[in-house]
Amino acid sequence: xxxxxxxxxxxxxxxxxxxxxxxxxxxxxxxxxxxxxxxxxxxxxxxxxxxxxxxxxxxxxxxxxxxxxxxxxxxxxxxxxxxxxxxxxxxxxxxxxxxxxxxxxxxxxxxxxxxxxxxxxxxxxxxxxxxxxxxxxxxxxxxxxxxxxxxxxxxxxxxxxxxxxxxxxxxxxxxxxxxxxxxxxxxxxxxxxxxxxxxxxxxxxxxxxxxxxxxxxxxxxxxxxxxxxxxxxxxxxxxxxxxxxxxxxxxxxxxxxxxxxxxxxxxxxxxxxxxxxxxxxxxxxxxxxxxxxxxxxxxxxxxxxxxxxxxxxxxxxxxxxxxxxxxxxxxxxxxxxxxxxxxxxxxxxxxxxxxxxxxxxxxxxxx
Amino acid sequence: xxxxxxxxxxxxxxxxxxxxxxxxxxxxxxxxxxxxxxxxxxxxxxxxxxxxxxxxxxxxxxxxxxxxxxxxxxxxxxxxxxxxxxxxxxxxxxxxxxxxxxxxxxxxxxxxxxxxxxxxxxxxxxxxxxxxxxxxxxxxxxxxxxxxxxxxxxxxxxxxxxxx
Numbered sequence: 001x002x003x004x005x006x007x008x009x010x011x012x013x014x015x016x017x018x019x020x021x022x023x024x025x026x027x028x029x030x031x032x033x034x035x036x037x038x039x040x041x042x043x044x045x046x047x048x049x050x051x052x053x054x055x056x057x058x059x060x061x062x063x064x065x066x067x068x069x070x071x072x073x074x075x076x077x078x079x080x081x082x083x084x085x086x087x088x089x090x091x092x093x094x095x096x097x098x099x100x101x102x103x104x105x106x107x108x109x110x111x112x113x114x115x116x117x118x119x120x121x122x123x124x125x126x127x128x129x130x131x132x133x134x135x136x137x138x139x140x141x142x143x144x145x146x147x148x149x150x151x152x153x154x155x156x157x158x159x160x161x162x163x164x165x166x167x168x169x170x171x172x173x174x175x176x177x178x179x180x181x182x183x184x185x186x187x188x189x190x191x192x193x194x195x196x197x198x199x200x201x202x203x204x205x206x207x208x209x210x211x212x213x214x215x216x217x218x219x220x221x222x223x224x225x226x227x228x229x230x231x232x233x234x235x236x237x238x239x240x241x242x243x244x245x246x247x248x249x250x251x252x253x254x255x256x257x258x259x260x261x262x263x264x265x266x267x268x269x270x271x272x273x274x275x276x277x278x279x280x281x282x283x284x285x286x287x288x289x290x291x292x293x294x295x296x297x298x299x300x301x302x303x304x305x306x307x308x309x310x311x312x313x314x315x316x317x318x319x320x321x322x323x324x325x326x327x328x329x330x331x332x333x334x335x336x337x338x339x340x341x342x343x344x345x346x347x348x349x350x351x352x353x354x355x356x357x358x359x360x361x362x363x364x365x366x367x
Numbered sequence: 368x369x370x371x372x373x374x375x376x377x378x379x380x381x382x383x384x385x386x387x388x389x390x391x392x393x394x395x396x397x398x399x400x401x402x403x404x405x406x407x408x409x410x411x412x413x414x415x416x417x418x419x420x421x422x423x424x425x426x427x428x429x430x431x432x433x434x435x436x437x438x439x440x441x442x443x444x445x446x447x448x449x450x451x452x453x454x455x456x457x458x459x460x461x462x463x464x465x466x467x468x469x470x471x472x473x474x475x476x477x478x479x480x481x482x483x484x485x486x487x488x489x490x491x492x493x494x495x496x497x498x499x500x501x502x503x504x505x506x507x508x509x510x511x512x513x514x515x516x517x518x519x520x521x522x523x524x525x526x527x528x529x530x531x
């Protein structure tokens with residue numbers, strides 16, 4: 001058991017190391033292939049943390065090696081079209097009137113030209129890099145958890161307790177339930193435990209996938225605002241759809257001097273805004289943390305290529321520093337992957353707990 | 368900037384994948400695991416309780432055994448004591464009996480000796496009397512030849528008789 005844990009940790013370390021190594025490769029090749037010597041770090045980082053229509057793996061001798069992903073768009077003519085992103089030839093070609101914008105506010109997105117020649121966005125449900133990573137991650141996550149559940153289903157209580165991987169998952173599940181869900185929500189915790197556990201594992205698993213730099217991982221999924229937005233909306237719905245009477249009373253008629261409520265409802269307005277700022281904070285926190293992590297790792301890796309022009313000694317020195325720092329940051333990112341998933345779950349649980357308040361009179365009765 | 372504006376396509380796919388994950392895991396995944404863990408906890412608690420009870424019972428049995436052993440030992444001591452007492456009593460009794468028997472025997476022997484002695488004395492006395500009478504006869508026959516001596520003897524005998 002102990003040995004297995006050691007191996008798991010070792011594997012994670014290896015991933016961290018590989019993250020650094022693999023992020024170097026495309027940068028280096030791009031650097032050689034492009035005619036201009038300067039490396040636009042900002043663009044490179046934004047490109048890597050952003051979404052894409054194909055899954056770029058490496059560029060060798062000026063040829064991009066990437067996995068094409070399906071593009072699903074509905075143009076202004078109202079017809080759905082589905083084709084592989086390799087039709088765009090990495091943004092250099094048009095296909096049936098669609099092309100990838102190189103500049104403007106739709107930079108990097110699929111656009112089509114309308115009658116007046118302006119670029120407009122079609123309805124775009126393409127399986128982009130992030131979407132593809134999401135679906136893949138979700139599938140793996142479902143398989144993992146369901147295989148654990150199957151283990152439990154096959155056995156009786158008296159037979160055996162799980163070992164190895166299933167025990168680890170159980171430990172994670174129980175630590176979330178016992179340390180987060182139960183104390184935050186209270187007596188109704190069983191109704192919310194599955195949602196909060198799903199949120200935790202979804203974020204944690206996608207965070208970890210994001211740290212792996214090569215193909216199955218590396219997409220900046222949880223650092224994408226659309227993803228965190230959906231998660232926050234789910235939490236918002238769960239918090240507000242089962243709120244107690246007292247919860248709604250505290251929002252619209254809180255225990256404050258009457259002049260704060262009528263004629264101008266200052267307090268209710270503040271409370272209503274509060275309803276929305278809570279999930280909004282969740283959304284921004286997760287998005288910013290993961291995005292920043294990816295950006296730092298990429299930035300540190302770029303140090304190697306920026307210092308090429310400063311002479312061999314300087315470049316070697318900075319490269320060593322860069323590698324050391326990147327490894328360190330990757331370790332931190334492992335920690336962040338867990339902490340952010342934990343914090344999102346914890347805060348969701350706290351908000352749900354706040355929506356489960358009982359009337360103060362009742363509380364005093366209980367005491 | 369595109370980083371801060373959620374993309375519609377990705378929103379859709381996220382909604383879709385998270386929805387599916389949520390539905391599947393929250394319906395078929397976590398409740399099973401949670402239920403099982405809870406049941407196992409209950410089972411362990413029950414087992415612990417049963418073990419405690421069994422231990423208690425075992426301790427009770429042990430105590431009972433010790434009690435019985437102690438009782439048996441006491442009984443043993445008591446019986447041994449009683450046996451010794453009985454033995455002592457029997458010995459005492461036997462000694463007493465023997466003493467009495469011996470006394471009796473001695474008494475009998477003494478009686479027999481006394482009787483023998485008495486008989487011997489009587490015998491002796493008879494013989495003495497016969498002898499004395501013989502001697503007296505002989506002496507009397509010789510001395511009563513002279514008158515005066517006879518008188519003197521009669522007087523002395525009277526005197527003696529008077530004294531007595």
